[in-house]
Amino acid sequence: MHPKGRFSRIELSMTALAESAADDILGRARDGDHDAFAALIEEFQSTVYGIAFHFFADRAIAEELAQDVFLQLYRSLSAIQSRTHLAHWLRQVASRKCIDAVRKRAPRRESLDDVELSVPPNTPDPFLTRRLQKRVAKLPDLQRLILTLRYQEDLGPSEIGRTLGMPENTVKSYLHRALTALRKEFA
Amino acid sequence: MNLESELNVALQRVDPPEGFAERVMESVRDGSRRPAQAVRHTMRRALAAAALIAAMLGGWGVHETLRARNELLTAMRIASHTVAQAQKQVNRR
Protein backbone atom coordinates (compact mmCIF):
# COMPACT_ATOMS: atom_id res chain seq x y z
CA MET A 1 0.00 0.00 0.00
CA HIS A 2 1.40 3.39 -0.91
CA PRO A 3 1.96 5.47 2.27
CA LYS A 4 0.30 8.49 0.80
CA GLY A 5 -2.65 6.37 -0.20
CA ARG A 6 -2.98 5.12 3.37
CA PHE A 7 -2.94 8.66 4.78
CA SER A 8 -5.43 9.84 2.18
CA ARG A 9 -7.78 7.06 3.22
CA ILE A 10 -7.41 8.01 6.89
CA GLU A 11 -8.10 11.65 6.03
CA LEU A 12 -11.19 10.68 4.06
CA SER A 13 -12.38 8.53 6.94
CA MET A 14 -11.95 11.36 9.39
CA THR A 15 -13.81 13.70 7.07
CA ALA A 16 -16.57 11.15 6.76
CA LEU A 17 -16.70 10.80 10.55
CA ALA A 18 -16.85 14.57 10.97
CA GLU A 19 -19.62 14.80 8.38
CA SER A 20 -21.51 12.06 10.11
CA ALA A 21 -21.17 13.77 13.49
CA ALA A 22 -22.27 17.06 11.95
CA ASP A 23 -25.28 15.43 10.32
CA ASP A 24 -26.08 13.94 13.71
CA ILE A 25 -26.07 17.42 15.29
CA LEU A 26 -28.29 18.65 12.50
CA GLY A 27 -30.64 15.73 13.07
CA ARG A 28 -30.86 16.48 16.77
CA ALA A 29 -31.45 20.17 16.10
CA ARG A 30 -34.28 19.24 13.76
CA ASP A 31 -35.72 17.14 16.57
CA GLY A 32 -35.84 20.21 18.80
CA ASP A 33 -32.54 19.82 20.69
CA HIS A 34 -31.62 23.42 21.55
CA ASP A 35 -28.06 22.50 22.49
CA ALA A 36 -27.60 20.98 19.07
CA PHE A 37 -28.99 24.12 17.41
CA ALA A 38 -26.66 26.27 19.52
CA ALA A 39 -23.77 24.11 18.29
CA LEU A 40 -24.83 24.80 14.70
CA ILE A 41 -24.90 28.52 15.43
CA GLU A 42 -21.38 28.38 16.83
CA GLU A 43 -20.13 26.44 13.87
CA PHE A 44 -21.56 28.78 11.24
CA GLN A 45 -21.79 32.14 12.98
CA SER A 46 -18.52 33.48 11.55
CA THR A 47 -19.70 32.57 8.03
CA VAL A 48 -23.03 34.36 8.36
CA TYR A 49 -21.77 37.28 10.41
CA GLY A 50 -18.78 37.63 8.10
CA ILE A 51 -20.96 37.93 4.99
CA ALA A 52 -23.08 40.61 6.67
CA PHE A 53 -20.12 42.41 8.18
CA HIS A 54 -18.18 42.65 4.93
CA PHE A 55 -21.34 43.87 3.21
CA PHE A 56 -22.35 46.55 5.70
CA ALA A 57 -19.03 47.21 7.50
CA ASP A 58 -21.15 47.75 10.60
CA ARG A 59 -21.12 45.35 13.54
CA ALA A 60 -24.57 46.20 14.85
CA ILE A 61 -26.26 45.76 11.49
CA ALA A 62 -24.25 42.60 10.81
CA GLU A 63 -25.35 41.09 14.11
CA GLU A 64 -29.00 41.96 13.56
CA LEU A 65 -28.90 40.39 10.14
CA ALA A 66 -27.04 37.33 11.38
CA GLN A 67 -29.60 36.87 14.17
CA ASP A 68 -32.40 37.04 11.62
CA VAL A 69 -30.68 34.40 9.50
CA PHE A 70 -30.41 31.96 12.40
CA LEU A 71 -33.96 32.62 13.55
CA GLN A 72 -35.09 31.85 10.03
CA LEU A 73 -32.95 28.71 10.09
CA TYR A 74 -34.65 27.62 13.29
CA ARG A 75 -38.03 27.92 11.58
CA SER A 76 -36.74 26.13 8.46
CA LEU A 77 -34.76 23.27 10.00
CA SER A 78 -37.05 20.58 8.71
CA ALA A 79 -36.13 21.59 5.14
CA ILE A 80 -32.38 21.25 5.69
CA GLN A 81 -31.18 17.93 4.38
CA SER A 82 -27.50 17.81 5.24
CA ARG A 83 -24.60 19.82 6.54
CA THR A 84 -23.59 20.73 3.01
CA HIS A 85 -27.11 21.89 2.30
CA LEU A 86 -27.05 23.86 5.53
CA ALA A 87 -23.88 25.72 4.57
CA HIS A 88 -25.34 26.59 1.17
CA TRP A 89 -28.67 27.64 2.74
CA LEU A 90 -26.98 29.95 5.25
CA ARG A 91 -24.85 31.67 2.62
CA GLN A 92 -27.85 32.06 0.36
CA VAL A 93 -30.17 33.48 3.01
CA ALA A 94 -27.48 35.77 4.44
CA SER A 95 -26.68 37.11 0.96
CA ARG A 96 -30.32 37.67 0.08
CA LYS A 97 -31.00 39.46 3.33
CA CYS A 98 -28.08 41.79 2.63
CA ILE A 99 -29.45 42.66 -0.80
CA ASP A 100 -33.02 42.97 0.48
CA ALA A 101 -31.87 45.37 3.18
CA VAL A 102 -30.55 47.84 0.63
CA ARG A 103 -33.40 47.33 -1.84
CA LYS A 104 -35.99 48.32 0.77
CA ARG A 105 -34.45 51.73 1.35
CA ALA A 106 -33.88 54.76 -0.90
CA PRO A 107 -30.35 54.95 -2.25
CA ARG A 108 -28.02 56.92 -0.06
CA ARG A 109 -24.39 56.97 0.71
CA GLU A 110 -22.27 57.70 3.69
CA SER A 111 -18.67 58.65 3.77
CA LEU A 112 -16.80 55.46 4.20
CA ASP A 113 -13.62 56.48 5.93
CA ASP A 114 -15.16 55.48 9.23
CA VAL A 115 -16.15 51.97 8.16
CA GLU A 116 -15.70 49.38 10.85
CA LEU A 117 -12.81 47.14 10.03
CA SER A 118 -11.67 43.78 11.27
CA VAL A 119 -8.00 43.14 10.71
CA PRO A 120 -7.15 39.53 11.55
CA PRO A 121 -4.39 39.01 14.10
CA ASN A 122 -0.90 38.18 12.80
CA THR A 123 -1.64 39.88 9.49
CA PRO A 124 1.70 40.54 7.75
CA ASP A 125 0.69 44.03 6.63
CA PRO A 126 -2.29 45.32 8.64
CA PHE A 127 -2.17 48.72 6.91
CA LEU A 128 -2.52 47.14 3.50
CA THR A 129 -5.32 44.91 4.79
CA ARG A 130 -7.11 47.94 6.23
CA ARG A 131 -6.74 49.90 2.98
CA LEU A 132 -8.00 46.97 1.00
CA GLN A 133 -11.00 46.49 3.31
CA LYS A 134 -11.87 50.18 2.99
CA ARG A 135 -11.65 49.99 -0.77
CA VAL A 136 -13.77 46.85 -0.88
CA ALA A 137 -16.33 48.60 1.32
CA LYS A 138 -16.63 51.27 -1.37
CA LEU A 139 -17.44 48.82 -4.15
CA PRO A 140 -21.03 48.62 -5.36
CA ASP A 141 -23.18 46.19 -3.37
CA LEU A 142 -23.22 43.15 -5.62
CA GLN A 143 -19.54 43.36 -6.43
CA ARG A 144 -18.77 43.50 -2.72
CA LEU A 145 -21.06 40.59 -1.92
CA ILE A 146 -19.69 38.43 -4.72
CA LEU A 147 -16.13 39.24 -3.67
CA THR A 148 -16.98 38.15 -0.12
CA LEU A 149 -18.47 34.88 -1.27
CA ARG A 150 -15.42 34.27 -3.42
CA TYR A 151 -12.72 35.10 -0.89
CA GLN A 152 -14.36 34.53 2.48
CA GLU A 153 -16.18 31.36 1.49
CA ASP A 154 -13.85 30.23 -1.29
CA LEU A 155 -16.78 29.68 -3.65
CA GLY A 156 -16.29 29.42 -7.39
CA PRO A 157 -18.36 31.47 -9.84
CA SER A 158 -20.87 28.70 -10.46
CA GLU A 159 -21.46 28.17 -6.73
CA ILE A 160 -21.80 31.91 -6.23
CA GLY A 161 -24.28 31.95 -9.08
CA ARG A 162 -26.33 29.21 -7.41
CA THR A 163 -26.20 31.06 -4.10
CA LEU A 164 -27.40 34.34 -5.55
CA GLY A 165 -29.65 32.98 -8.26
CA MET A 166 -27.72 34.48 -11.14
CA PRO A 167 -25.94 33.07 -14.19
CA GLU A 168 -22.30 32.10 -13.80
CA ASN A 169 -21.23 34.52 -16.52
CA THR A 170 -22.89 37.38 -14.70
CA VAL A 171 -20.97 36.45 -11.55
CA LYS A 172 -17.74 36.33 -13.54
CA SER A 173 -18.48 39.76 -14.95
CA TYR A 174 -19.04 41.25 -11.50
CA LEU A 175 -15.91 39.56 -10.19
CA HIS A 176 -13.90 40.88 -13.09
CA ARG A 177 -15.15 44.42 -12.53
CA ALA A 178 -14.43 44.29 -8.82
CA LEU A 179 -10.92 42.91 -9.26
CA THR A 180 -10.14 45.38 -12.04
CA ALA A 181 -11.17 48.26 -9.80
CA LEU A 182 -9.03 46.93 -6.97
CA ARG A 183 -6.03 46.21 -9.16
CA LYS A 184 -6.08 49.81 -10.39
CA GLU A 185 -5.47 51.02 -6.87
CA PHE A 186 -3.33 48.24 -5.50
CA ALA A 187 -1.22 47.13 -8.45
CA MET B 1 1.41 42.31 -4.09
CA ASN B 2 -0.76 39.28 -4.72
CA LEU B 3 -4.23 40.80 -4.71
CA GLU B 4 -6.04 37.48 -4.42
CA SER B 5 -4.19 36.34 -1.32
CA GLU B 6 -4.56 39.80 0.21
CA LEU B 7 -8.31 39.55 -0.40
CA ASN B 8 -8.31 36.18 1.33
CA VAL B 9 -6.87 37.94 4.37
CA ALA B 10 -9.01 41.07 4.15
CA LEU B 11 -12.25 39.14 3.67
CA GLN B 12 -11.70 36.41 6.22
CA ARG B 13 -14.62 35.19 8.23
CA VAL B 14 -15.40 37.44 11.17
CA ASP B 15 -16.56 36.29 14.59
CA PRO B 16 -19.62 38.08 15.93
CA PRO B 17 -19.43 39.83 19.31
CA GLU B 18 -19.29 37.59 22.35
CA GLY B 19 -22.58 36.10 23.40
CA PHE B 20 -24.04 36.04 19.91
CA ALA B 21 -25.14 32.41 20.08
CA GLU B 22 -26.73 33.02 23.51
CA ARG B 23 -28.68 35.99 22.18
CA VAL B 24 -29.94 33.94 19.26
CA MET B 25 -31.01 31.13 21.57
CA GLU B 26 -32.86 33.58 23.82
CA SER B 27 -34.68 34.86 20.77
CA VAL B 28 -35.45 31.29 19.71
CA ARG B 29 -36.95 30.63 23.13
CA ASP B 30 -39.15 33.71 23.33
CA GLY B 31 -39.69 34.39 19.63
CA SER B 32 -38.32 37.94 19.44
CA ARG B 33 -34.99 39.23 18.12
CA ARG B 34 -32.51 40.34 20.74
CA PRO B 35 -30.89 43.71 20.16
CA ALA B 36 -27.33 43.46 18.89
CA GLN B 37 -24.69 44.45 21.40
CA ALA B 38 -24.10 47.81 19.78
CA VAL B 39 -27.72 48.64 18.91
CA ARG B 40 -29.05 51.41 21.07
CA HIS B 41 -32.78 51.07 20.60
CA THR B 42 -35.34 48.53 19.42
CA MET B 43 -37.41 48.94 16.31
CA ARG B 44 -40.56 48.39 18.37
CA ARG B 45 -39.84 51.45 20.50
CA ALA B 46 -39.10 53.54 17.43
CA LEU B 47 -42.34 52.45 15.78
CA ALA B 48 -44.35 53.24 18.91
CA ALA B 49 -42.78 56.68 19.10
CA ALA B 50 -43.47 57.17 15.41
CA ALA B 51 -47.11 56.27 15.84
CA LEU B 52 -47.54 58.65 18.77
CA ILE B 53 -45.89 61.56 17.05
CA ALA B 54 -47.77 60.86 13.84
CA ALA B 55 -50.99 61.04 15.80
CA MET B 56 -49.92 64.29 17.47
CA LEU B 57 -48.89 66.05 14.33
CA GLY B 58 -51.52 64.52 12.13
CA GLY B 59 -50.80 63.47 8.62
CA TRP B 60 -47.21 62.21 8.97
CA GLY B 61 -46.97 58.47 8.36
CA VAL B 62 -44.80 56.10 10.33
CA HIS B 63 -42.68 55.33 7.32
CA GLU B 64 -42.15 58.99 6.56
CA THR B 65 -41.05 59.83 10.07
CA LEU B 66 -38.67 56.90 10.32
CA ARG B 67 -37.25 57.82 6.97
CA ALA B 68 -36.70 61.38 8.19
CA ARG B 69 -34.83 60.03 11.20
CA ASN B 70 -32.60 57.89 9.03
CA GLU B 71 -31.99 60.78 6.69
CA LEU B 72 -31.08 63.00 9.61
CA LEU B 73 -28.52 60.53 10.91
CA THR B 74 -27.12 60.02 7.42
CA ALA B 75 -26.79 63.75 6.92
CA MET B 76 -25.14 64.24 10.30
CA ARG B 77 -22.76 61.38 9.66
CA ILE B 78 -21.69 62.80 6.31
CA ALA B 79 -21.43 66.34 7.68
CA SER B 80 -19.47 65.34 10.79
CA HIS B 81 -17.11 63.15 8.82
CA THR B 82 -16.43 65.80 6.18
CA VAL B 83 -15.74 68.49 8.77
CA ALA B 84 -13.62 66.13 10.87
CA GLN B 85 -11.56 65.13 7.84
CA ALA B 86 -10.98 68.77 6.94
CA GLN B 87 -9.87 69.49 10.51
CA LYS B 88 -7.42 66.59 10.37
CA GLN B 89 -6.02 67.79 7.06
CA VAL B 90 -5.61 71.30 8.42
CA ASN B 91 -3.93 70.00 11.58
CA ARG B 92 -1.51 67.93 9.52
CA ARG B 93 -0.10 71.05 7.87
Place this chain on the structure above:
Amino acid sequence: MRNIIVTLLFLMPVAAFAQNGRVIIDLPPSLAAKAAESTDVNLDGTMLRLASKFLSGDDDAGVRDMVSKLDGIYVRSYEFDEDGAYDPALIDGVRRQIGPEWKRIVTVRSKMRENTEIYTLPRGDSIAGLVVIAAEPRELTIVNIVGAVDLDKLASLEGNFGIPRMSKHE
Protein backbone atom coordinates in the same frame (compact mmCIF):
# COMPACT_ATOMS: atom_id res chain seq x y z
CA MET C 1 -31.41 97.15 -18.85
CA ARG C 2 -34.62 95.11 -18.68
CA ASN C 3 -32.58 91.93 -18.89
CA ILE C 4 -30.40 93.04 -16.01
CA ILE C 5 -33.45 93.81 -13.88
CA VAL C 6 -35.03 90.44 -14.71
CA THR C 7 -31.79 88.66 -13.81
CA LEU C 8 -31.49 90.58 -10.55
CA LEU C 9 -35.11 89.82 -9.65
CA PHE C 10 -34.45 86.13 -10.40
CA LEU C 11 -31.35 86.05 -8.25
CA MET C 12 -32.87 87.93 -5.31
CA PRO C 13 -34.68 84.96 -3.73
CA VAL C 14 -31.52 82.91 -3.96
CA ALA C 15 -29.49 85.74 -2.50
CA ALA C 16 -32.04 86.14 0.29
CA PHE C 17 -31.74 82.43 1.03
CA ALA C 18 -27.98 82.63 1.29
CA GLN C 19 -28.22 85.50 3.78
CA ASN C 20 -30.26 83.19 6.02
CA GLY C 21 -27.70 80.43 5.81
CA ARG C 22 -29.44 78.41 3.16
CA VAL C 23 -27.91 77.65 -0.24
CA ILE C 24 -29.59 75.82 -3.06
CA ILE C 25 -27.58 72.77 -4.01
CA ASP C 26 -28.85 72.54 -7.53
CA LEU C 27 -27.14 69.61 -9.21
CA PRO C 28 -28.52 67.80 -12.26
CA PRO C 29 -30.35 64.49 -11.69
CA SER C 30 -27.99 62.91 -14.22
CA LEU C 31 -25.25 63.08 -11.58
CA ALA C 32 -27.11 60.68 -9.30
CA ALA C 33 -27.86 58.43 -12.25
CA LYS C 34 -24.14 58.30 -13.07
CA ALA C 35 -23.05 57.70 -9.50
CA ALA C 36 -22.39 54.28 -8.05
CA GLU C 37 -23.80 55.59 -4.78
CA SER C 38 -25.67 58.76 -4.02
CA THR C 39 -27.27 60.50 -1.05
CA ASP C 40 -29.88 63.20 -1.22
CA VAL C 41 -31.15 64.65 2.06
CA ASN C 42 -33.50 67.60 2.43
CA LEU C 43 -34.67 68.26 5.95
CA ASP C 44 -36.18 71.63 6.73
CA GLY C 45 -36.80 72.81 10.29
CA THR C 46 -40.11 70.97 10.68
CA MET C 47 -38.76 67.65 9.47
CA LEU C 48 -35.62 68.07 11.57
CA ARG C 49 -37.61 68.49 14.76
CA LEU C 50 -39.82 65.56 13.85
CA ALA C 51 -36.89 63.34 13.00
CA SER C 52 -34.95 64.26 16.12
CA LYS C 53 -37.81 63.03 18.30
CA PHE C 54 -36.83 59.57 17.16
CA LEU C 55 -33.32 59.85 18.40
CA SER C 56 -33.20 57.80 21.55
CA GLY C 57 -30.39 56.65 23.73
CA ASP C 58 -27.34 58.35 25.14
CA ASP C 59 -25.33 58.18 21.94
CA ASP C 60 -27.90 60.19 20.03
CA ALA C 61 -28.05 62.89 22.71
CA GLY C 62 -25.25 64.84 21.01
CA VAL C 63 -27.14 64.83 17.72
CA ARG C 64 -30.43 65.79 19.42
CA ASP C 65 -28.77 68.68 21.16
CA MET C 66 -27.18 69.92 17.94
CA VAL C 67 -30.33 69.49 15.84
CA SER C 68 -32.44 71.46 18.32
CA LYS C 69 -30.58 74.62 17.22
CA LEU C 70 -30.87 73.99 13.47
CA ASP C 71 -33.32 75.07 10.81
CA GLY C 72 -32.31 72.76 8.00
CA ILE C 73 -29.86 70.16 6.76
CA TYR C 74 -29.30 69.57 3.07
CA VAL C 75 -26.85 67.03 1.69
CA ARG C 76 -25.88 65.90 -1.77
CA SER C 77 -23.24 63.20 -1.89
CA TYR C 78 -22.10 61.13 -4.84
CA GLU C 79 -19.55 58.42 -5.36
CA PHE C 80 -18.43 57.41 -8.81
CA ASP C 81 -16.63 54.42 -10.26
CA GLU C 82 -14.18 56.53 -12.22
CA ASP C 83 -12.19 59.72 -11.92
CA GLY C 84 -13.56 62.77 -13.64
CA ALA C 85 -17.16 61.59 -13.74
CA TYR C 86 -18.46 64.99 -12.72
CA ASP C 87 -17.73 68.49 -13.94
CA PRO C 88 -16.12 70.56 -11.15
CA ALA C 89 -17.84 73.60 -12.64
CA LEU C 90 -21.11 72.26 -11.22
CA ILE C 91 -19.93 73.38 -7.81
CA ASP C 92 -19.64 76.99 -9.02
CA GLY C 93 -23.41 77.32 -8.83
CA VAL C 94 -23.20 76.72 -5.08
CA ARG C 95 -20.17 78.97 -4.61
CA ARG C 96 -21.95 81.84 -6.41
CA GLN C 97 -24.57 81.90 -3.67
CA ILE C 98 -21.95 82.35 -0.98
CA GLY C 99 -21.75 86.11 -0.75
CA PRO C 100 -19.38 88.44 1.07
CA GLU C 101 -21.22 87.97 4.36
CA TRP C 102 -19.94 84.37 4.44
CA LYS C 103 -16.46 83.51 5.64
CA ARG C 104 -14.33 80.75 4.16
CA ILE C 105 -12.71 79.21 7.22
CA VAL C 106 -11.10 76.12 5.70
CA THR C 107 -9.51 75.52 2.35
CA VAL C 108 -7.72 72.27 1.74
CA ARG C 109 -6.25 71.57 -1.67
CA SER C 110 -4.74 68.24 -2.47
CA LYS C 111 -3.85 66.66 -5.77
CA MET C 112 -4.35 63.13 -4.49
CA ARG C 113 -7.13 63.48 -1.96
CA GLU C 114 -10.02 65.72 -1.07
CA ASN C 115 -10.31 69.39 -1.89
CA THR C 116 -12.37 70.78 0.94
CA GLU C 117 -13.90 74.18 1.50
CA ILE C 118 -15.83 75.14 4.59
CA TYR C 119 -17.84 78.36 4.71
CA THR C 120 -19.70 79.79 7.68
CA LEU C 121 -22.19 82.63 7.96
CA PRO C 122 -21.36 84.53 11.15
CA ARG C 123 -24.23 85.95 13.17
CA GLY C 124 -23.03 87.71 16.26
CA ASP C 125 -21.07 85.22 18.34
CA SER C 126 -22.46 82.20 16.58
CA ILE C 127 -22.99 80.80 13.09
CA ALA C 128 -26.20 81.02 11.11
CA GLY C 129 -25.14 78.68 8.34
CA LEU C 130 -22.52 76.24 7.17
CA VAL C 131 -21.53 75.04 3.74
CA VAL C 132 -19.04 72.24 3.22
CA ILE C 133 -17.80 71.30 -0.22
CA ALA C 134 -15.65 68.18 -0.42
CA ALA C 135 -14.52 67.21 -3.90
CA GLU C 136 -12.41 64.16 -4.69
CA PRO C 137 -11.72 62.69 -8.12
CA ARG C 138 -14.45 60.08 -7.48
CA GLU C 139 -16.57 61.67 -4.79
CA LEU C 140 -18.48 64.89 -4.44
CA THR C 141 -20.15 65.95 -1.21
CA ILE C 142 -21.93 69.21 -0.54
CA VAL C 143 -23.48 69.90 2.84
CA ASN C 144 -25.53 72.93 3.86
CA ILE C 145 -26.60 73.31 7.47
CA VAL C 146 -28.84 76.19 8.42
CA GLY C 147 -28.82 77.40 11.99
CA ALA C 148 -26.41 77.67 14.89
CA VAL C 149 -23.79 75.02 14.14
CA ASP C 150 -20.96 74.21 16.53
CA LEU C 151 -18.23 72.98 14.19
CA ASP C 152 -16.10 71.32 16.85
CA LYS C 153 -19.11 69.49 18.24
CA LEU C 154 -20.12 68.45 14.75
CA ALA C 155 -16.67 67.03 14.02
CA SER C 156 -16.63 65.23 17.36
CA LEU C 157 -19.81 63.36 16.43
CA GLU C 158 -17.93 61.50 13.71
CA GLY C 159 -18.28 57.77 14.11
CA ASN C 160 -21.18 57.93 16.52
CA PHE C 161 -24.00 56.95 14.25
CA GLY C 162 -25.70 53.58 14.10
CA ILE C 163 -27.81 53.43 11.00
CA PRO C 164 -27.35 51.04 8.18
CA ARG C 165 -24.87 51.91 5.50
CA MET C 166 -26.94 51.73 2.33
CA SER C 167 -25.87 52.01 -1.22
CA LYS C 168 -27.51 51.94 -4.60
CA HIS C 169 -28.25 48.31 -5.45
CA GLU C 170 -26.37 47.30 -8.59
